[in-house]
Amino acid sequence: MTLFPDVVKSYNEDVVKEILNNCIAHSNYQLRGKINILEYIRNSGLDDDIIREFVLKAVITFGEAKTSDIAEAVKGALPATLNSVQQKRKVSNVLQYLKSKGVVEVSGTAKTAKWRIK
DSSP states (O other): OOSSOOOOSOOOHHHHHHHHHHHHHTOOGGGTOOOOTHHHHHHHOSOHHHHHHHHHHHHHHHSSBOHHHHHHHHGGGSOTTSOHHHHHHHHHHHHHHHHHTTSEEEESOGGGOEEEEO
């Protein structure tokens, strides 16, 4: 055991399910305690694949939207350690990735740019 554990960007889904099952199965409900697994997600954010799904869902829902509007819609999925500029940049990077895959397209430039499904 170490005082400074390695930071892991994402966990194996089966491992997380096992941890949650153990937390629930071995909880003492008389103590009315909470399972605090969400702290990791708040600080590190969700996996990039999941963030892409959220961004894509936001674009589909809006029909057409600015990067800032999409960032606002998905900010709960982004790491809480990022400020608003960094969150917008993260969403912009995801949109550029989706554009490179032919999933979304953009019209306009800079502040007037609007994203939609291709």
